[in-house]
Ligand SMILES: Nc1ncnc2c1ncn2[C@@H]1O[C@H](COP(=O)(O)OP(=O)(O)O)[C@@H](O)[C@H]1O
């Protein structure tokens with residue numbers, strides 16, 4: 001049997017909410033549908049944000065603590081719901097899924113790295129799709145500084161995936177000039193990171209935290225491990241299957 005292509009799919013809060021205040025079951029169905037179609041040739045590991053967004057749907061916490069502690073508490077409330085929704089929907093598509101919570105510091109310890117790799121390999125080899133998020137109770141890096149893009153890149157490198165797909169709310173990276181002209185044009189293929197960083201504008205989406213810069217930094221981490229990154233528009237249905245067929249504009253970072 002031919003070896004499957006290992007793909008790490010990163011899904012941001014904006015994709016999961018379809019830019020609303022609620023998690024979109026329809027978007028998770030779209031993801032499950034695509035994975036089900038690709039599963040004979042590809043194996044998937046997912047890094048999904050969305051815990052805070054789910055909790056915000058139905059909880060408002062009272063606290064005098066700093067905002068970051070409130071976000072950590074919201075993540076703790078939202079994470080089990082997020083995984084429940086994934087599991088319910090994935091099951092309908094015949095897909096098995098599990099949860100892994102990781103911290104950046106785990107990537108600095110050899111023993112933790114070995115344990116992560118071994119656990120995820122057992123899961124994937126048994127047709128489970130690990131759904132990873134940051135362990136927000138113990139680490140605040142992502143809530144404060146960035147987002148799951150870097151976690152996705154570190155995981156992609158550790159697990160030696162063949163492709164990192166970052167699903168966001170634009171058709172990849174646009175040229176700065178085209179954003180200014182209000183006619184966004186996708187940069188389709190990139191090899192030079194310095195040129196790319198100069199295209200970043202300061203905006204980010206409503207639930208997003210890192211903006212395009214953190215995606216480019218993630219791609220840089222992936223590239224060091226010889227992994228190609230695709231930045232695709234997760235708001236569109238069939239965003240992965242269409243990218244594979246080159247039917248939609250997106251950015252490939254080689
Ligand atoms: N050159 C660029 N091309 C496209 N988007 C850009 C660019 N520069 C900055 N951005 C911003 O980056 C955002 C995507 O990042 P982010 O809001 O963190 O999303 P996510 O939740 O998917 O991680 C876009 O919505 C856009 O506002």
Ligand SMILES: N[C@@H](CCC(=O)OP(=O)(O)O)C(=O)O
Nearest residue numbers: 012013049050051052147209
């Ligand atoms: N880990 C947290 C926050 C992640 C976050 O904001 O990330 P992203 O949507 O990728 O910019 C969560 O699941 O809500």
